[in-house]
Amino acid sequence: MNTPLPIRATREDDIANLRQSLQLPQFNYVDFSAHREREEALQRWPLLRELDRIEAAGRAAAAERVGA
Amino acid sequence: MSSLALHGVRGGAGTSSLLAGLGYALHQLGQRVLLVDLCPENLLRLHFNLDLALEAGWARADLDQRPWHEAAYRVLPNLHLLPYGRVSPGEYRSLEQRLAQAPERWAQRRQNLEERFDWVLFDLPQRLPGHVRPFLGHDGCRLQLRTVNVDPACYALLALRGDEPPHGERLLVNRYDPAHPLERDLMQVWLDRYEDRLVPQAVHEDTAMREAMAHQMPVGHHAPHSLAAKELASVATWCLAQVARRGRGAEVQA
Structure with missing residues (x-):
């Protein structure tokens, strides 16, 4: 019943190691599959969608304050 | 040497059982541990497994104007508990x-205790800002x-807390049950939203946690x-890794 929680940090460590071993320049990793799953999850639960929208707005405002 | 504050986002999140289990786990790793309620x-x-009739604790001692540190109990060698008291x-x-x-009263006590133990763990209450303040924020644990x-x-x-989370605050997931679609979906959202704040190990729903309390033991012992x-x-x-990493960071800065 209980499956281990996917640990994203581990995956990112792998990507960081790969980048280092191949001497690749810095790049932003975008996990499209996780992004799609998140969007589908938000469609299923209206309150989560609303809370996520509030979180996103709060983060954008905080980023603006830092940039200002 | 190090201190840790565990504070439920709401009451009933299982914070005390987690703290008992985490303190025991640190002790199993060879650390000298004090748990403070x-x-x-x-x-x-x-x-x-303390006698339920016991009234002693640091708060009881404070109210009775007796030395608070005398209310601590030795559970095992190098594992101590300071209850709140009745x-x-x-x-x-x-x-x-x-x-x-x-x-400053508890800030000073915390400093004194940190000199005597490898880890001092604090179980923080809800809706008592005076009890909580010395352990959180920049000068906290x-x-x-x-x-x-x-x-x-x-x-x-x-999401609705209305302010930015304190710098360095991490979220420890407890009782995660991925068999429930809602929990699975919400975890997917959190892995994205709170990626940098989640402790990378969640604690899953496990009846052993409740049974451990019923046996008056931390889960790692039961x-x-x-x-x-x-x-x-x-x-x-x-x-342990977090503290070691921060220690190295401080050395580099120095």
Whole structure:
């Protein structure tokens, strides 16, 4: 019943190691599959969608304050 | 040497049981550990087989103007517990006022305790800012963790708090049950939204946690092979790594 929680940090460590071993320049990793799953999850639960929208707005405002 | 504050995003998130299990896991890793109960409910002691009739604790001692540190119990060699003590609602409200007026009292005590133990773990209460303030924020504990359950109420409390989370605050997921579609979906959202704040080991729903309390033990002692005990051992290792990493960072800066 209980499956281990996917640990994203581990995956990112792998990507960081790969980048280092191949001497690749810095790049932003975008996990499209996780992004799609998140969007589908938000469609299923209206309150989560609303809370996520509030979180996103709060983060954008905080980023603006830092940039200002 | 290090201190950790565990604070539920809401009441009933399983914070005291987690703290008992985490303290035991750190002790199993060879650390000298003290657990301090800051909650007037005085429940942390139930995990350590203390006589239920015992009234002693630091708050009881403070109110009776006796030395607070004499209320600590040795559970095992190098594993100690400081209960809150039996206190009436009127008494803890009066203590709350006194603590709010003198936040330096517990800040000083914390410093003294950190010199005697490898880890001092604090179980923080809800809605008592005077009890909580000395352990959070910039001058607070080295590690500051919020206990969250993967449910909409916890997400609402996190998203609607109206201010930015304190720097360095991490979220420790408790009772995660991926068999429930809602929890699975919400975890997917949190892995994205709170990627940099989640402790990378969640503690899954496990009846061994409740059974451990019913046996008056921390989960690692009652059911060392349970999922929760193994996950708490991972969280304990993560705590050690965090402190080691920060220590190295400080050395580099120095």
